[in-house]
Amino acid sequence: MVSVSDAQAIILNLVQPLDCQRDIEAVDLLTADSRILAVPVTSPLDFPHWDNSAMDGYAVRYEDVQHSSAEQPTVLEIVEDIPAGYQPKSTIQPGEAARIFTGAVIPAGADTVVMQEKTRREENRVYILAAPKLKEFVRHKASFYQAGTQLLPAGIKLNASEIAVLAAAQCPQLSVYRRPRVAIFSTGDELVSIEQALQPGQIVDSNQYALAALVKESGAEPLLLGIVKDDPVSLEKVIAHAVAIADIVLSSGGVSVGDYDYVEKILQSLSAKIHIRSVEMRPGKPLTVATFPITQSPVP
Template sequence: MPTTDSPMRTLDEHRAAALALAAPLPEVVVGLDAALGAVLAQDVRTSERLPRWDNSAMDGYAVRADDVRDATAGAPVTLRVVADLPAGTSGTPTVEPGTAARIMTGAPVPPGADTVVPVEDTDAGTVTVQVRAAKAIGSHVRRAGEDASPGDLVVAAGTLLGPAHVAAVASVGVADVPVHRRPRVAVVSTGDELVPPGTPLAHGQIPDSNSWLLAAAVRDAGGEPVRLGPVGDDPDALRDLLRGLDDDTDVDAVVTSGGVSVGAFDVVKAALRDEPGVDFLPVAVQPGKPQGLGRLPGGTPVFALPGNPVSSFVSFEVFVRPALLRMRGLADVERPTTTAVVDDGWRTPPGRAQVMPVRFVRPYVARDDRGTAGPASLSTAPGTADARPPHVVRATAGGSGSHLVARLAVAEGLAVVPAEIEQVAPGDRVTVLRIAP
């Protein structure tokens, strides 16, 4: 098992190792009421035309275009009304020369009619109707099959289902859809110093924020969190807990926080030191240098994150969130990114990539051509980055200090600075992962 004396992994190497633990979860069939936010596991195709029949795009009168070709406001054409056709009607009256059918939006166009005259171009009679405007053949008629033909792909497998996708699936008559099961993720925060929020604090104790942070992050990533923190610094008790989670067929991954560094009470390392499938090693990133990663004996992926809250948050964003999105069946596991201009500048750690919490302070207005810190390969997947610098960003107070959880709340993005950059200067351009709308 690698130790903290091992050569450091790069940020991208550790991210690749984390993604290698993830694969799309098996599919389940859910009703449309549970499909929103799920990832489609199989293509949905239509078995018939959409629309299924010619139908009216307007409230008005179904007519023969030839009957109204000379109609004007000054010389309207009078037609006999032979039927009323509301949406949903099964009636099929024939529109003969000199007749019309009053029709509502969505109702099937009756045989013989080839055009719909909107009601505002008529006198809206019920026995006879006067048409005051000529209409070309096909006016205001939605043709059968103009939306989709039999066999057409309506929603592709791998699509994250939004409201429009759910509507499209319903439109082809599908009531139940196969989707990838959402990952169920156990979240365990560790440390004798941690107590539940709201508990009176003794000297040396702090409220457990990490389990709430990571459980919320799991839910934000589309997973189902099982929050189990805090757990004390007892390696045997933690080992038993992790083994139980590994045996639980309802748990798809485990995320721990704390106890992964080189201290005397690093409980996660102590609990898992004999597990050949789990590695503890340094990663060339700030914050988040100490990391643990691998599989428990039963095959459950475990992501062991550092305990400082900003380190936990950044580690989740960079390493865990993409893996959970892959488990959900998504191919695109990237946060949206943008190129931004730095307002204040900051120092970077030698030889390590930096993930700096930032906030957007104002729109960017170009004044001169400054240098660039350059994007890390993490955030430059094709199609994800906007090359324009639309905003100016400023590091949050305290920057990437790993313990500054209260200040993390104002962060709107994470600026990713490559390891070879020694300093980010005002005016430099950086790639920012957007973590807030």
């Protein structure tokens, strides 16, 4: 009998990674949520794509405004309005400024943005009421990410934030690992499906549904093989089939010491190597974990 922590460690050590060549598939970005990235992603785009403003305010030359104060404001001529998505037409000359909005492209000649709250506008002139820092509120091209370098590494799970980054990088299709296939079946003459009417002594096979939900939640693909009667021939046939089609096989029932618990004997007859027979916990003490020599699929 092994402890719960030791059993967990044994099972995790038995797990074999998917093959980085055979087990990859291409998926669209909208279907990539919760998948595991198989190939590192790069982008031909810089982030940001261009120098842009991080604030609503005025694009200026730092040299012009470095000594500004409320008592002695710098007065600049506004030569252009630059909203987001607009390509600036002007080059900012000494004594000039451009009205700029968050996300908009910094015009040529400007190197600093003065936030709106530290200015006062009168017609086509702006009064700079406080000295900014050099390059303040300017997000520089490629300061977050440089084109051609690794954007996301292989092996990470793609969640909402990663999906957003990939969309911004214009990556419509990705290479991800296929979902591990997990075969699930339950054993016991007393079990019935949820559609069947209960007879005396019978119980509904709820374990199969719970296991399927947990498998989906973990990102794998459940393969439901139904209920198998307490018959050695039937059990051996189902287990052999499950091992052939799945990476992992989950069997609910049949591994205790009762007269109708056949699973362990069948595993041995199929040349499986048994790593765990029981775990030090209640309930759940009977737990068989085995691997097969060809597929090395753990079979709890």
